[in-house]
Each structure stands twice: as structure tokens, then as C-alpha cells.
Amino acid sequence: VVTGPTATAKQRLVPLRFDAAVAGTGIPAISVSDEIGAEIFARAGHDLQAAQAALDGGKAVAGFALPGTLIGGHLSLNLETATGRNVVGRLQVGGAPSDQVVVVGAHVDHLGRGDGGDSLAKPEERGQIHPGADDNASGVAGLLEIAQALADRQRNGRLDGARRDVVFAAWSGEELGLYGSTHWVKAALRDLPSDGGEAPSLQPKVAAYLNMDMIGRLRQHAVLQGVASSGGWRKAIERRNVAVGLPLKLVNDAYLPTDATVFYLRGVPIVSAFTGVHGDYHTPRDTADHLNYEGAAKIARLLALITEDVAKADAAPGYVKVAPPKNRGSRRTSRVYLGTIPEYASADVKGVKLSGVSNEGPAEKAGLKSGDVIVELAGRKLENIYDYVKALDSLTIGRATTVVVERDGRRVSLPITPGSRD
Numbered sequence: 098v099v100t101g102p103t104a105t106a107k108q109r110l111v112p113l114r115f116d117a118a119v120a121g122t123g124i125p126a127i128s129v130s131d132e133i134g135a136e137i138f139a140r141a142g143h144d145l146q147a148a149q150a151a152l153d154g155g156k157a158v159a160g161f162a163l164p165g166t167l168i169g170g171h172l173s174l175n176l177e178t179a180t181g182r183n184v185v186g187r188l189q190v191g192g193a194p195s196d197q198v199v200v201v202g203a204h205v206d207h208l209g210r211g212d213g214g215d216s217l218a219k220p221e222e223r224g225q226i227h228p229g230a231d232d233n234a235s236g237v238a239g240l241l242e243i244a245q246a247l248a249d250r251q252r253n254g255r256l257d258g259a260r261r262d263v264v265f266a267a268w269s270g271e272e273l274g275l276y277g278s279t280h281w282v283k284a285a286l287r288d289l290p291s292d293g294g295e296a297p298s299l300q301p302k303v304a305a306y307l308n309m310d311m312i313g314r315l316r317q318h319a320v321l322q323g324v325a326s327s328g329g330w331r332k333a334i335e336r337r338n339v340a341v342g343l344p345l346k347l348v349n350d351a352y353l354p355t356d357a358t359v360f361y362l363r364g365v366p367i368v369s370a371f372t373g374v375h376g377d378y379h380t381p382r383d384t385a386d387h388l389n390y391e392g393a394a395k396i397a398r399l400l401a402l403i404t405e406d407v408a409k410a411d412a413a414p415g416y417v418k419v420a421p422p423k424n425r426g427s428r429r430t431s432r433v434y435l436g437t438i439p440e441y442a443s444a445d446v447k448g449v450k451l452s453g454v455s456n457e458g459p460a461e462k463a464g465l466k467s468g469d470v471i472v473e474l475a476g477r478k479l480e481n482i483y484d485y486v487k488a489l490d491s492l493t494i495g496r497a498t499t500v501v502v503e504r505d506g507r508r509v510s511l512p513i514t515p516g517s518r519d
Contacts, residue, residue: 140165
């Protein structure tokens with residue numbers, strides 16, 4: 098891998114750093130300086146700068162061999178393993194453990210000092226502790242609140258007649274890839290008979306799963322995701338929210354980047370609470386002083402009421418299989434940086450609504466601001482966040498393009514120059 102002389106990357110060599118992915122190393126990778134890269138090209142009769150300039154210009158350049166070049170080296174990588182631990186408790190509502198349960202969960206892990214690769218810390222913040230107050234101490238606090246409330250109701254006889262115990266789970270390894278919840282679900286599936294080699298559904302053994310991931314930044318509304326996973330969720334949420342009074346936005350998508358998806362893919366209806374991303378996400382700035390404690394408490398109260406309903410219901414909520422969104426992508430894979438903070442919860446908006454822009458980023462310099470809805474980027478029309486991620490991959494760092502936003506009922510076209518994430 099060579100950065101190349103025309104690149105605007107801040108570092109010319111790709112540093113070796115801790116990678117939290119559990120993966121093999123079948124293809125060795127070496128990062129070389131521009132000088133060594135240019136020499137390798139020259140020995141084969143090619144020019145590195147010319148090849149990169151052609152690529153930068155959008156020209157399709159076919160790969161070519163570099164004959165007569167022998168590169169030697171010794172690579173040694175250490176695979177470090179560790180044990181994560183879920184913390185799980187069970188509230189027994191009757192005289193004996195029930196055959197069916199309701200699971201309430203929140204992930205308890207975060208990024209430490211950000212060494213795992215998903216930190217969005219500024220260069221001057223790297224190596225600092227990422228407190229994760231919103232992501233996800235807020236969700237774990239909500240989990241404990243619900244456990245305390247339902248245990249108190251059980252002691253006072255207010256859960257008499259409930260048919261399902263409640264399992265409370267603080268999941269480990271969510272940031273690494275939903276490891277903790279996946280482990281628990283696999284263990285639960287092992288106790289069930291297989292059907293023609295197919296893994297069975299966890300329902301009715303697990304009647305429903307309720308999740309809290311980042312519930313600490315309530316602003317305009319709380320978001321409940323996955324409501325299309327059962328035909329009864331909307332009515333149940335509306336009925337129970339009368340007593341709580343939360344401003345809500347209900348989102349159908351059940352394929353979420355959090356533990357709820359592990360349950361949904363095994364036939365369990367889900368509801369996942371969320372209050373939106375923000376500029377402090379995955380940085381050392383996600384601290385407790387920014388939390389909306391009253392809002393988080395209300396979200397926990399609403400989910401406690403819904404959990405109680407499921408525990409008492411004659412039948413488990415019906416499961417609905419929903420098709421995943423098309424063009425799904427990951428914003429973590431792009432090296433292009435615009436400094437936009439999408440409002441991921443705005444699934445009913447055509448385009449990408451912004452909850453904010455990063456300070457001194459390309460988006461702020463271009464004049465984008467919170468509340469704008471990006472409807473076009475570099476000539477590509479955008480329907481959703483997945484179209485946006487795909488459009489980002491087509492951009493070139495340092496090359497100006499155009500972004501079109503809807504603002505106050507009118508379309509505004511703005512020039513923007515993408516920066517480098519590295």
C-alpha cells in the first residue's frame with residue numbers, strides 16, 4: 098500500500114494499530130513510503146505519480162504487473178484474546194421459572210481509550226478515555242431502573258398473574274460486533290430442537306426483546322426502532338405512552354447496528370430505544386454532564402410498562418418479517434470526511450436530515466447546518482442514509498463538488514470540498 102505523492106492524507110504511512118476484528122491474516126499487507134513506491138514503479142517502467150493522477154481524474158486504470166521486482170520482509174502479528182462477560186439477571190414472577198421470558202438489554206462496553214479503530218476522536222484527543230456516558234452508560238442505567246421498578250412491583254404483588262419472567266442483560270462486546278448478545282442467543286438456541294438443519298426461532302421461548310442503546314440525549318423526541326417487527330407494537334406503545342408523555346418517533350426498520358438485531362434475526366419481535374447521534378459520539382467528549390437524565394428516566398419508564406404488558410399478555414407478540422433496507426452501507430468504511438452528523442432516526446424524511454455539523458469541518462465551511470436535509474450529493478439523488486454512504490464513496494478528497502439541501506422549504510445548492518478522515 099502506498100499513499101502516493103498527490104494524496105492529501107496527513108500520514109504517508111498506514112500505522113499498525115490494534116484491530117478489534119476477529120479475523121485471519123491470510124493476506125499480508127505492507128505500507129511503504131512514496132519514495133519506495135515510486136522506485137518500485139520506475140523499475141517496471143511506470144510512473145507512480147502519473148498513475149495516481151489518472152486515478153484522481155476519474156479515469157479507469159487497469160492493473161498492471163511490476164516485473165523484475167522482488168520484495169522481502171518478515172511479518173509477525175500477535176493475536177490477543179480476552180474474555181467478555183455478560184451480566185444477566187432474571188426476575189421470576191411466579192412460583193417457578195416460566196417457560197417463556199421477556200428480555201430487556203443494553204450493552205455495557207465502550208471503546209476504552211479508542212484503540213479498537215472506531216474512535217472518532219480528534220487528533221489531539223487520541224489516547225484519552227472515552228467515557229461513553231450516552232453510549233451506553235445511559236442504556237445500562239435505564240436497564241437498572243427497569244429492573245428495580247419491576248422487582249418492586251413483583252414484591253408488592255402488582256405482577257400477580259404475569260406469565261413470563263423478565264431477563265435483564267447487560268451485554269459485553271457490542272462495539273466489537275454484538276458478541277455478547279450473539280453468544281447468549283446461540284446458547285438459548287442450543288436448547289431448542291433444530292428443523293431440517295435450520296436454526297429454530299427463539300419465539301416463544303423469548304417472547305420479545307426490548308433494547309436501550311444511547312438514550313441519554315433526548316432533544317426533540319425519543320426514537321423507538323423496530324416497531325414493524327410486530328403488528329401490535331404501535332398500539333401498545335401509544336397506549337402506554339399516555340402515562341409517560343414522551344415525544345416519540347416510531348421507526349419501522351428492524352435491522353439495527355445494535356443488539357436488538359441478533360434477536361430479530363431469530364424470530365423475536367424487538368423495540369429499541371434511541372435518542373440520536375451527536376458530535377460527541379465515540380469521542381472522549383461523551384461525558385455525563387451532557388445527559389438529559391429526566392428524558393432517560395422517562396424512556397426507561399415507558400419500556401418498563403411495555404415489558405410488563407408483554408409479561409402479562411396471554412400470548413407473545415406476533416412476529417413480522419421485514420425486508421432489510423436496500424443499499425445498506427457503513428459510514429465507518431469511507432476515508433472521505435464531510436463533517437456531517439446525520440439524524441439516523443429520521444427514516445420518514447426523503448434524503449438525509451442533519452442533526453448537526455462538525456466544528457471546522459467541510460460541511461460547516463460550506464454553510465450546511467442542523468436541520469438541513471441533503472437531497473443530492475455530487476449529482477446523485479439521495480433517498481436515505483444508505484444512498485448517502487454510497488455517494489460518499491464516489492467523492493475525491495480535495496476535489497470540490499456540490500451538495501443540494503432542502504432548507505425552510507427551498508432547495509439550496511452549496512459547493513463543498515471533501516476532506517480526509519485520516
